[in-house]
Amino acid sequence: MPDFDVVVIGAGAAGLSVAAISAGLGLNVALVERHRMGGDCLNYGCVPSKALLAAAHAAAEARTAGRFGLRLPPPEVDWAGVRAHVRGAIDRIAPNDSVARFRGMGVEVVEAPAHFLSPDAIEAGGRRFGFRRCVVAAGSAAVVPELPGLDAVPWLTNETIFDLDEPPAHLLILGGGPIGLEMAQAHARLGCAVTVLEGAGRIAGREDAELVEGLRPFLRADGVAIREGVRVARVEAPEDGGPGVVAVLEGGGRVAGSHLLLAVGRAPRLSGLDLPTGNVAAGPKGIATRRDLRSTSNRRVWAVGDIADPEGLGPRAFTHVASQHAGIVVRSMLFRLPVRLDYDALPRVTYTDPELAQIGLTEAEAREAGHEGVTVLRWPLSENDRAIAEGRPEGMVKLVVGKRGRLLGAGILAPRAGEMAGLYGLMIGRKLPLSALAGMVLPYPTLSEAGKRAAGDYYTPRLLSPTTKRLIGWLKRLP
Numbered sequence: 001m002p003d004f005d006v007v008v009i010g011a012g013a014a015g016l017s018v019a020a021i022s023a024g025l026g027l028n029v030a031l032v033e034r035h036r037m038g039g040d041c042l043n044y045g046c047v048p049s050k051a052l053l054a055a056a057h058a059a060a061e062a063r064t065a066g067r068f069g070l071r072l073p074p075p076e077v078d079w080a081g082v083r084a085h086v087r088g089a090i091d092r093i094a095p096n097d098s099v100a101r102f103r104g105m106g107v108e109v110v111e112a113p114a115h116f117l118s119p120d121a122i123e124a125g126g127r128r129f130g131f132r133r134c135v136v137a138a139g140s141a142a143v144v145p146e147l148p149g150l151d152a153v154p155w156l157t158n159e160t161i162f163d164l165d166e167p168p169a170h171l172l173i174l175g176g177g178p179i180g181l182e183m184a185q186a187h188a189r190l191g192c193a194v195t196v197l198e199g200a201g202r203i204a205g206r207e208d209a210e211l212v213e214g215l216r217p218f219l220r221a222d223g224v225a226i227r228e229g230v231r232v233a234r235v236e237a238p239e240d241g242g243p244g245v246v247a248v249l250e251g252g253g254r255v256a257g258s259h260l261l262l263a264v265g266r267a268p269r270l271s272g273l274d275l276p277t278g279n280v281a282a283g284p285k286g287i288a289t290r291r292d293l294r295s296t297s298n299r300r301v302w303a304v305g306d307i308a309d310p311e312g313l314g315p316r317a318f319t320h321v322a323s324q325h326a327g328i329v330v331r332s333m334l335f336r337l338p339v340r341l342d343y344d345a346l347p348r349v350t351y352t353d354p355e356l357a358q359i360g361l362t363e364a365e366a367r368e369a370g371h372e373g374v375t376v377l378r379w380p381l382s383e384n385d386r387a388i389a390e391g392r393p394e395g396m397v398k399l400v401v402g403k404r405g406r407l408l409g410a411g412i413l414a415p416r417a418g419e420m421a422g423l424y425g426l427m428i429g430r431k432l433p434l435s436a437l438a439g440m441v442l443p444y445p446t447l448s449e450a451g452k453r454a455a456g457d458y459y460t461p462r463l464l465s466p467t468t469k470r471l472i473g474w475l476k477r478l479p
């Protein structure tokens with residue numbers, strides 16, 4: 001008999017959710033974590049980055065208060081105080097993910113690295129754990145690119161950037177994806193010089209080009225130097241022998257900084273798991289799974305979170321996806337229901353100011369996917385009363401609509417855009433018609449009215465059509 005009904009490897013967002021639900025259903029669960037409970041999101045990802053951004057946005061608010069007629073002195077950044085705020089946020093959330101809490105749920109928590117011993121057992125802390133089912137939730141880590149000179153200079157990743165004793169004088173950031181952009185604005189608003197070196201033609205390459213156009217000036221206004229389409233040929237120490245890093249660009253050009261942050265993507269944490277011994281197939285993007293997140297090669301194994309590479313979809317590195325995966329696995333693994341993961345209504349948010357939120361397909365993705373009759377509707381915040389009242393009339397809501405008014409995607413560039421994402425996720429996920437949004441009564445004045453106004457535009461031409469006018473003319477003659 002196996003020792004455990006479920007063994008979970010990794011206590012990040014994905015593994016914790018699976019362990020908690022499985023234990024709640026009365027199963028015998030072991031949870032193995034080699035480092036910190038809570039994984040990346042709590043310790044090196046979402047929580048510290050959003051805490052740092054909150055401090056940065058507060059500093060920016062103080063600096064720009066003059067537009068409201070308020071005279072404030074320029075804010076002084078107390079780096080130790082900022083770090084204490086970041087640490088405090090982690091510490092406040094940590095008990096939810098703690099060993100004590102999970103032991104209290106009846107989970108056997110093992111603090112050691114795990115690896116497969118066979119297709120139905122792992123080893124951790126010198127002990128063998130035979131399992132009926134195993135869920136691999138070992139996450140992903142920052143990609144360290146093969147860049148000449150990198151072994152000879154100091155560099156940072158998301159695991160070290162939140163631990164600096166002093167603010168970086170000039171932070172060079174390799175990569176202008178969500179990590180690069182959030183860290184760029186956070187540090188710039190906290191008084192650091194920042195340069196983003198993006199290898200592709202533009203920053204935030206996955207996001208809607210028009211919305212990124214709207215975001216770029218904000219980052220530049222914060223003092224972020226953005227270099228797009230640049231290839232870093234090598235990195236080296238400064239010629240004067242002082243501290244810092246110099247990025248040498250292809251075709252010449254040198255960009256010097258005090259610190260270098262690598263933010264060029266994520267790689268699944270496969271090494272050390274001995275996946276071949278467990279007969280668990282994996283590729284460079286992660287553990288190969290079917291759409292129910294079950295391993296394609298070992299029926300006892302599932303993969304969740306950043307490490308999962310579901311067929312036809314690929315990995316997605318978001319904490320809300322880790323939770324979505326946990327829900328899928330519980331239904332497929334424990335209730336044996338036929339479930340199928342999809343990302344049709346998936347939201348993602350880059351937490352800059354303004355935030356850039358995308359739910360479902362961008363315009364480019366909808367056209368690329370071959371959707372017929374794609375209509376794009378926009379409502380600028382310059383036409384939104386709340387945005388004007390608050391002195392933030394830049395940004396827009398952009399809706400991507402398919403046949404018969406079906407919402408395929410929504411992009412939002414606005415302060416706190418992420419708070420609006422749920423509405424569009426619900427609409428797309430439940431296949432609600434656009435008329436549901438257009439007919440909704442929303443409180444005035446709110447930013448979310450922009451989406452309703454955009455949706456209304458879809459129906460305006462129909463309302464003003466000759467047929468409608470004829471109908472009204474006929475109706476008015478009725479007694």
Ligand SMILES: Cc1cc2nc3c(=O)[nH]c(=O)nc-3n(C[C@H](O)[C@H](O)[C@H](O)COP(=O)(O)OP(=O)(O)OC[C@H]3O[C@@H](n4cnc5c(N)ncnc54)[C@H](O)[C@@H]3O)c2cc1C
Nearest residue numbers: 010012013014034039040041045114139305306317318319
């Ligand atoms: C800077 C940054 C900001 C982010 N911000 C956001 C955000 O705002 N919103 C959002 O949705 N997502 C965000 N993300 C992404 C989010 O953090 C990840 O998608 C999420 O943490 C993935 O959870 P996971 O459980 O799959 O993996 P992880 O959180 O990485 O957890 C995996 C755990 O497995 C452990 N482990 C690995 N190998 C073994 C082994 N062999 N034995 C035992 N244990 C092992 C690791 O130590 C780790 O604790 C951010 C990421 C970063 C880096």
Ligand SMILES: NC(=O)c1ccc[n+]([C@@H]2O[C@H](COP(=O)([O-])OP(=O)(O)OC[C@H]3O[C@@H](n4cnc5c(N)ncnc54)[C@H](O)[C@@H]3O)[C@@H](O)[C@H]2O)c1
Nearest residue numbers: 175176177178179180197198199200263264265317349350
């Ligand atoms: N707010 C959020 O939800 C949030 C925040 C941070 C991270 N995340 C998750 O973590 C993932 C990883 O984030 P990321 O920003 O590291 O990766 P990313 O893959 O999203 O972006 C990496 C960027 O680096 C560029 N790049 C790649 N190689 C380069 C090179 N050699 N030189 C210069 N530029 C190069 C790419 O063109 C791309 O723009 C995200 O995709 C997301 O899933 C989410």
